[in-house]
Amino acid sequence: EIVLTQSPGTLSLSPGERATLSCRASQSVSSSYLAWYQQKPGQAPRLLIYGASSRATGIPDRFSGSGSGTDFTLTISRLEPEDFAVYYCQQFGSSPPWTFGQGTNVEI
Amino acid sequence: QVQLVESGGGVVQPGRSLRLSCAASGFIFSNYGMHWVRQAPGKGPEWVAFIWSDATDYVDSVKGRFTISRDNFKNTLYLQMNSLRAEDTAVYYCARGPTGRLDVWGQGTTVTVSS
Secondary structure, eight states: OOOEEEEOSEEEOOTTOOEEEEEEEEEEEOGGGEEEEEEOTTSOOEEEEETTTEEOTTOOTTEEEEEEEEEEEEEESSOOGGGOSEEEEEEOOSSSOOOBOOOEEEEO | OOEEEEEOOEEEOTTOOEEEEEEEESSOGGGSEEEEEEEOTTSOEEEEEEEETTEEEEOGGGTTTEEEEEETTTTEEEEEEOSOOGGGOEEEEEEEEOTTOOOEEOOOEEEEEOO
16 A cells, blocks of 8 residues: 655645645655645545646646655645645555545645 | 535444445546545545446455445446444545546535444
């Protein structure tokens, strides 16, 4: 099973600042199979990034993803008030289980 | 528009069964792999099961107890959950799964396993 470790656990920032979130895998993951999600309280997760760097439909360009192998990054270039939420990475490696990271809480 | 709507959650005693449903609309259901993902209170999401054509996969903790299935004529995904345990308590989401991502999620249905 591939374990995804996200850091930091909590990121305290202000609107307008840049957020950098890390996702590290216990073994190499194909870039095609690394996704990022945003979740707000009481809502389902929402797909932000897939294939490590491709934005999902309707996602603003202030969200970007990068990385390969075991190290992946989600960057929010300028935080908007609606971006304060929990962010999860997920891998779709060669075989299940297709695990999630434990999440990073981006708070004001 | 593309939509997934779960139903069937509730409060159930340990050892009992429950069947969740997920009604899909706005897309060609039979063209997509589908997943169940759950989220225990205060925890992150956990992938539970996947179905594509006749192929299925499960997380180890539910193997032998849960069964994922689909009816492409009714555009509906199911999760039959047997021998439920307290640790199965969670919000259960269905999600559409093109390769490498879960791009559409339902609103979730809550399952509480308690005596």
